[in-house]
Amino acid sequence: xxxxxxxxxxxxxxxxxxxxxxxxxxxxxxxxxxxxxxxxxxxxxxxxxxxxxxxxxxxxxxxxxxxxxxxxxxxxxxxxxxxxxxxxxxxxxxxxxxxxxxxxxxxxxxxxxxxxxxxxxxxxxxxxxxxxxxxxxxxxxxxxxxxxxxxxxxxxxxxxxxxxxxxxxxxxxxxxxxxxxxxxxxxxxxxxxxxxxxxxxxxxxxxxxxxxxxxxxxxxxxxxxxxxxxxxxxxxxxxxxxxxxxxxxxxxxxxxxxxxxxxxxxxxxxxxxxxxxxxxxxxxxxxxxxxxxxxxxxxxxxxxxxxxxxxxxxxxxxx
Amino acid sequence: xxxxxxxxxxxxxxxxxxxxxxxxxxxxxxxxxxxxxxxxxxxxxxxxxxxxxxxxxxxxxxxxxxxxxxxxxxxxxxxxxxxxxxxxxxxxxxxxxxxxxxxxxxxxxxxxxxxxxxxxxxxxxxxxxxxxxxxxxxxxxxxxxxxxxxxxxxxxxxxxxxxxxxxxxxxxxxxxxxxxxxxxxxxxxxxxxxxxxxxxxxxxxxxxxxxxxxxxxxxxxxxxxxxxxxxxxxxxxxxxxxxxxxxxxxxxxxxxxxx
Numbered sequence: 352x353x354x355x356x357x358x359x360x361x362x363x364x365x366x367x368x369x370x371x372x373x374x375x376x377x378x379x380x381x382x383x384x385x386x387x388x389x390x391x392x393x394x395x396x397x398x399x400x401x402x403x404x405x406x407x408x409x410x411x412x413x414x415x416x417x418x419x420x421x422x423x424x425x426x427x428x429x430x431x432x433x434x435x436x437x438x439x440x441x442x443x444x445x446x447x448x449x450x451x452x453x454x455x456x457x458x459x460x461x462x463x464x465x466x467x468x469x470x471x472x473x474x475x476x477x478x479x480x481x482x483x484x485x486x487x488x489x490x491x492x493x494x495x496x497x498x499x500x501x502x503x504x505x506x507x508x509x510x511x512x513x514x515x516x517x518x519x520x521x522x523x524x525x526x527x528x529x530x531x532x533x534x535x536x537x538x539x540x541x542x543x544x545x546x547x548x549x550x551x552x553x554x555x556x557x558x559x560x561x562x563x564x565x566x567x568x569x570x571x572x573x574x575x576x577x578x579x580x581x582x583x584x585x586x587x588x589x590x591x592x593x594x595x596x597x598x599x600x601x602x603x604x605x606x607x608x609x610x611x612x613x614x615x616x617x618x619x620x621x622x623x624x625x626x627x628x629x630x631x632x633x634x635x636x637x638x639x640x641x642x643x644x645x646x647x648x649x650x651x652x653x654x655x656x657x658x659x660x661x662x663x664x665x666x667x668x669x670x
Numbered sequence: 671x672x673x674x675x676x677x678x679x680x681x682x683x684x685x686x687x688x689x690x691x692x693x694x695x696x697x698x699x700x701x702x703x704x705x706x707x708x709x710x711x712x713x714x715x716x717x718x719x720x721x722x723x724x725x726x727x728x729x730x731x732x733x734x735x736x737x738x739x740x741x742x743x744x745x746x747x748x749x750x751x752x753x754x755x756x757x758x759x760x761x762x763x764x765x766x767x768x769x770x771x772x773x774x775x776x777x778x779x780x781x782x783x784x785x786x787x788x789x790x791x792x793x794x795x796x797x798x799x800x801x802x803x804x805x806x807x808x809x810x811x812x813x814x815x816x817x818x819x820x821x822x823x824x825x826x827x828x829x830x831x832x833x834x835x836x837x838x839x840x841x842x843x844x845x846x847x848x849x850x851x852x853x854x855x856x857x858x859x860x861x862x863x864x865x866x867x868x869x870x871x872x873x874x875x876x877x878x879x880x881x882x883x884x885x886x887x888x889x890x891x892x893x894x895x896x897x898x899x900x901x902x903x904x905x906x907x908x909x910x911x912x913x914x915x916x917x918x919x920x921x922x923x924x925x926x927x928x929x
Contacts, residue, residue: 366929410759413927430761438759444751446681448688460677461760505756515759 356544362418393555396565402548437511443502447491516547586643675770682774725790741826742838765920804893811890828919
């Protein structure tokens, strides 16, 4: 296996809280992750899970209490490595005295591009995020969605190998979300690694090769969205209707849900054939039998619910 | 030499210009015009003295207000608005950012002071006095004001690295006032006959920047010659002191968690 794009080992972050008696609140708890080159990796978790903390640690905006991280095989402390990464902060805010074009030109200067190269890149990426018409408008007049778009443009205009996006769909309308999804897929086609945090699970399911779920600072699981959700596949779903005006027996009627003339019955996989036999005996006509595949959302809610029930999840350490 | 501070400095300057910071020049222009007209009518023989004193004092006060109030917010604003986040994710070191912000504000102050200098020269010309060789002292006094502003900006930026704008303003102004009366404070300590107090005031004298050294307004008003050695000493003093303060600020800022 080659050098991973991102390698996180035991990354931990404690924040002091309280005024007089300082207590440490653990925001991220020994996170270890490995993201391969070219992957689109979804970092999932509810608000306060530690997603933004992780990204800030990787961007060296904050410093870890414990643990290390490497990007493209190089320490995150190595400043030169940051030329190969792009970052969109959560709810980005940029210098509002600048126009979109000036802002992108400003960021392009940090990559050392000459004037011609900068002009060409700025025009290309403004077009990519649909802001060509607003190129000369000062950012103070931009909507939240437009700021998000210009933020994405600044994160990728130097064509970094690894792109970190913190809640990239936040504040976007359906069209904007679609465009961001296209940008991410385009980055993947170009062989770039994309690491994005989100709590919009349908986006993660649609885009990610792999996801990690973080709840209250702790990693709950990592894997392909399909792998993760298939852990709990047990149920089968039978759709049927009654023929010749027959009535469904009382015992089965309690289990089945009726919508119009149709019924839906959910049974364990092991009981499928027995249930089908019973239904046929009562004169039911089977319309379809499908496997109940829990969505990523089901899995996510299950984890969040379990963690919420455990009061020790948010570890308080007195120093 | 890294180009990063230059990129940050130009943006900081552009921000100041677009935030209408240079509008204070209108106030200065009005002050100079009013003073020139008034002085022309009421004062006989001391036109130059009044215009030079008023002009240089205004340049100093306006520059000081800008250095303190913009300086203390430079870093804080970037953190508060999170504009710093996407920048530090780039190959930019924190000290480069800090030096860039410092350079940007200094550039703003130099441009602002240059315009005010032109305004002062115009006022002097208006009161009907041809320029003479000794007017060079006015330019030297303005240069000293710029050195003073460079130091104040460094101090304001230092506090901005770890405290709120309000506290940073208080700290910076406290150091400025202490520095302005540094010699008097040391002399006061010597008069107390208390060894501890004497040691304390002497330590304070050496610790805080001696801003009194940069005040050449009276000399400029009277057209007195300012020794070249003093120009060199003040330049070196301001450069060394500002560098030390900026290095200290960089050390603090380098390990600061940006929440």
